[in-house]
Amino acid sequence: MNRSIFKAPNRRTILKGAGLVAATQVAGPYVISARGETPVRIGMIDPLTGVYAAPAGNEVMGAKLAVEQMNAKGGILGRPVELLVEDSANDVGTGVQKARKLIERDQVNFIIGDVNSGIAAAIAQVTSEKKILHVVSGGHTDTITGKDCHWNVFRVCNTTRMEANSVSDLLFNKYGKKWHFITPDYAFGHTLYQACSDNLKKLGGTATGNELTPLGTTDFSAYLIKARAASPDVMILLVQGSDMINCLKQIVQFGLDKQIHIAGTQQELESLAGLPPEARIGIWMFEWYWKQAGVPYVAEFVADIRKRNNGKVPTARHWFGYTSAMTFALIANREKTLEAAKLARALGDFELPPEVKLQPNKCYYRAGDHQLMTSAFVGEAVSVGKDDPEDLFRVDTVVAGDKTSPPVSDTGCTLQWPT
Amino acid sequence: MSTAGLPKLAWLTAIWIALLLAPFWMVPLGGYTALATRVLVLGLAAMSVNFLLGFTGVLSFGHAAYFGLGAYGAGLTLKHLAPSTPLSLVLGMLLAGVAGALLGALIVRRRGVYFAMVTIAFGQVFYYIAFQWNTLTGGDDGLRGFSRQPLDFGLFQIDILSSANQFYYFVLLCFALAVGVMGFILGSPFGRSMVAIRENERRARFLGIPVERHIWIAFTLSCFFMGFAGALYALVNNFADPKGLHYSQSGDFVMMAVMGGMRNFWGPLLGAAVFVVLQDYLSSVTVNWMSFVGMLFILVVLFFPRGLLGFVRQKERA
């Protein structure tokens, strides 16, 4: 994974060369002859250091594959495509600074980023100010395609509402009506909890409690003690990343999984891989899964990523990065322009082709809020992969995005288009 | 202060010319105006830390807390009170300064390592509050939904929101004001007493200088400057987040001061320029930039403890 990033210096020198050429064209009396060869640049900002380094690195890998593939097919509008990757270091100031750098200095045509929702939103402010087409690959907070939506911002990954809607019915029918929540105490967690508890109420169930855990909690025992005391039917874990790993590990060590059902919404292969086998339990939804028998082009994608990823399979994050980058190529080549406003309008209800969507259902960017209607892969964690050590999730149903997503009118998004 | 007489004037002129023309000479070198603005703001923060560290000899390692408080103060003002940039700067500065005054009173009796530890811990308290109090500060997601407002002087407007260059000059003006006041204080009798305390605290005490009170005043003043820098930082990003309060941010500021030269007034600005540009460049080129920055820390500490300007002056004297 880290090796792939070291290709970046080569792109950097190309950039410097291109920059020098551009500078001389401005300063000197040279005729603009090489303009057709100026590369189209995609800027990608992700937290490559810090707690989200693993998913961020995977997103970048996916995007790099996409850029390679598009260049093999002639690039964008006949021009080669360059991917410029910047580390936001999980810090908003840095993310914003890199966004400005990519836009002002490097003159990128498109921006992808960030895994961290807060940084994604801050970057969105910069991109909408500068009128640059921006795809949010992995930031989940609903407001990005909700009340803080912008005409130039699109999002690939699910909203928290979509995630909650995909599993609620199943969990209610299968496990029972008394739910206890373990919620990470930040915007993502709060909206996810809100979505889940709204669904629970509609179904006629009750929330026996909601434990708000600070991000980075290492010891969940206090919260688990409370959860256990409330005697719920199922414990809903909304925590993510290392919090998810710590929580699940402790639940299993405490033997709570034998007393209460364990489930949640979003789960990632990165987390399951980081857990010891006995802790790989529960019903979850994945945003994309690598083992999809009979779905075209998936096997090729998996093989391509394996080549770059030390033989390991792609995760949803790889797919997010891949799709984000591919979106630019597809829409620009179809519309034969690089103009952000035109492309943004064209992306409304734009459907991804099979070789990009890599899922059985129809997958498209909804015009009203720019949210990708991507499917939810609902299933159960598997402690030891049967045929493949990385097959740690058994997919039971794949629910289409427009079924899990609330209508545009409920998202609070009203797009303001530039005049 | 640093070098004496005519060379000093020449140095000052050179520095100010470089700063004034930054947007023009930076771009051909691969820089961008927003980078220069960031250097100014962080440089001011480093100089504020150095106000305590280099000139009073007091090691405050949790100073980023006041930087962050200034940022949140400015952000909250713009978001909830009034869309006025000057007001946000003033209130951000006040928030940090008052907090500094209160906390300073608690810890002035401590020295050395203990003082450092306590400042770190207190700094983390603020970080923690910003992190947890989501309803006010936005928690981990940070404070959003505000932006710097164009300055309206009735007859004309300075659009610091969309023009990178105009914003840079606005920040430069603020920087100049702050630095001017700082220089004035350091040149005053009070400033002299600070240096005296740094050189030999016991002797200063025997001379009748109320050491604790002066340290407290110096601490408070540096927190005001820090808050001002923090408020500017919020304007740079149109964002405030808990990271700005974390001790790692404090560490960065101290490193900038040390790297540039603690005993020199302009040292921290140089240190900030080198640090920010290096980090900006390195993080674009390699994902392992943290190792390089860490190695830089170690190298500076082991081989260049007097910083760049200290090193240069040593050469001068030799």
Add this chain to the structure above:
Amino acid sequence: MTQLLLFNITNGLIIGAFYVLMALGLSLILNLSNVINFAHGGFLVIGGYLAYTLAPFIGFWGALLVAPILTAITGLVVERLLIRPLYGRDPLYSLLLTFGLAFIIEDGTRFIWGAQGKPVTIPSFLAQPLSADLFFITGYRLFMVTLVVLAVALLFVLLRYTRLGIRIRAGTLDLETVAALGVNIRLLRSINFAVGIYLAGLSGVLAAGQLGLEPTMGTGLLMPSFIAIIVGGIGSLTGTLLGGLLIGLASGMTAVFLPSASEAIMYVLMAVVLLVRPRGLLGEEGMMT
């Protein structure tokens, strides 16, 4: 409610025990060498990753034995090369150096082992709760507490009854005189540092069993150690022990009434101690002024 409270008190003590282990190492280094080791969390991480790497070959118990020793050796190397040059100088420099070192360790572990969290398995007979009711007292946590008690006891025996220990204690009070008495203080400081790092490495192995092992896990555990030292009083190891248990307890009890404040309470405790008794609970007056 009382049962909940009791649960959380016991839980708090278990958590506190872990903080004690971390804080003691930090305190040892601070007292003798006047060095604030910002890289302490990094050594914890190294200990955890070494255990992860060694476990497939020598099992969990082998890793528990060997990984802290290897970490301590790393600590020795670091002390000799990087920290020794800084002893005469302002504590600022060691602070900055260990700060940079922490960066390198985090990046280095990410580079070597990847950013992806690593699964660490503990022996299955330990990964069981004592009973369905006392589910949060697992065999592993009990084992951890026992180990901490053992380590602390050994440490105190070392400091009290061995020559090395006496020299270390004397050194924290007056290093010059100890040197004048003919003791090799360079060696003394090195060994002291190594012991402190050993404790960090041990904490890392224990932590890996309970938490997800990833490069950034050290930073979150550093701050409670600081607070434990401040609350207990700088210069006193017993104070650090007490401080660690206290903050663990406070954290556990607060979790009953106001879970979101269970971390904040540590800082509040520290602030209260600083206001009411600035030298800490068992700190010695004039120790660090």
